[in-house]
Amino acid sequence: MTLTVSPLEGLPEVEPGADLASLVTTCHLVEEGDVLVLAQKVVSKAEGRVVRLDEVEPSDRARELAGADGDARQVEVVLRESVRIVRARESLVIAETRHGFVCASAGVDASNAPEAGTVVLLPLDPDASARGIRARIRELTGRTVAVIISDSFGRPWRQGTTDVAIGVAGVAPLLDLRGERDAAGYELRSTQIAVADELASAAELVMGKTSGIPGAVIRGFASAGDGSARELVMPAERDLFR
């Protein structure tokens, strides 16, 4: 099985209310079984998940976390998007979002925002976003694809971000090998593989943060099953790093 990973080129600037599925299928031929990976930023823009900082009144806690160098209004937005602050140092805040994701600034980001003075939030329900785009592509083309909404997350202990899945539709996010054995009959140690995160990472390799390519199409991946990106969140009782 050879995979191909193709950048989604030619997408216009995405406005609130945009029909993303239509924009994608207009500029790119999707085939049955493809995995469409879309950067969170375009999905959030289409869903109007944008906040104007001049309309935000920072709380005392936001001012304190922002310190001298940070923007207290932006930190206030981060706090509103967070259910828990995991770590904070200088103006860097690692937070748990309402979806359970642990990431920098609870996913709130000013880069690639629609205009200066605005920040983009994560979709309210990225699985629902993925399901909606998937259903609309089926409606427009008659083809069934999998959809992954991706974002760039940092990791403890390792430098640099990798793209991960924050919303999925039409693909099981975890490949479960529990009970499977290697060629010699030995039970496998790594029993669950986060394939949705690996698909998001593969897609990132052809997306440009500076060139504005907001997604990719992966062909040749035998996506099976379905599920929710929340399956990728480590349950609290198994988490050694809370």
Added chain:
Amino acid sequence: MTLTVSPLEGLPEVEPGADLASLVTTCHLVEEGDVLVLAQKVVSKAEGRVVRLDEVEPSDRARELAGADGDARQVEVVLRESVRIVRARESLVIAETRHGFVCASAGVDASNAPEAGTVVLLPLDPDASARGIRARIRELTGRTVAVIISDSFGRPWRQGTTDVAIGVAGVAPLLDLRGERDAAGYELRSTQIAVADELASAAELVMGKTSGIPGAVIRGFASAGDGSARELVMPAERDLFR
């Protein structure tokens, strides 16, 4: 730029002292500029990084960590491969290796080992392994490729493993966007992308832990620069999660 990711099929069982570059180029046509991703397991086997558990005398500390259910001899090997234990719960040990990687069991693993009663260790110097394979491929074929040695690591907060790079040659492991701006001129938040980890993850999608496919060839990635997988290790002073 479209990437293709092809599984490395037909590789024979790898014995200590095996000429991996020769095995790979015999069963797969590599082209100038390809990225060859090899699972750590085959590289370690070729380098003889295998320990027979019946020759290991566990220390008291290993017995204590192993508890009733673990194999104290295997935990002893983990301790010998570790410079620091980061977390331990039941028989699960998260450790920092001599290379600085933080992972389960310091990378020591019994699955896909050459025979029952043996465990496989990480290469002593995975960058050197990658450089050696790269040089030998150039010698055999006249072609210059990048080489990544990969392993499956768990992550805090997220379920499932993703493959990451533990050794690299002929590719810069981090894409540094510091100072780069988006289309609107806003400075980027995610300023370093761990492309070597993303390449390893893309390769994993076509490798089978149960079917014994030990690597992949990625074509179409404009790999530039060079570096060490140690650049992917977060420096202690920047690490909020030590």
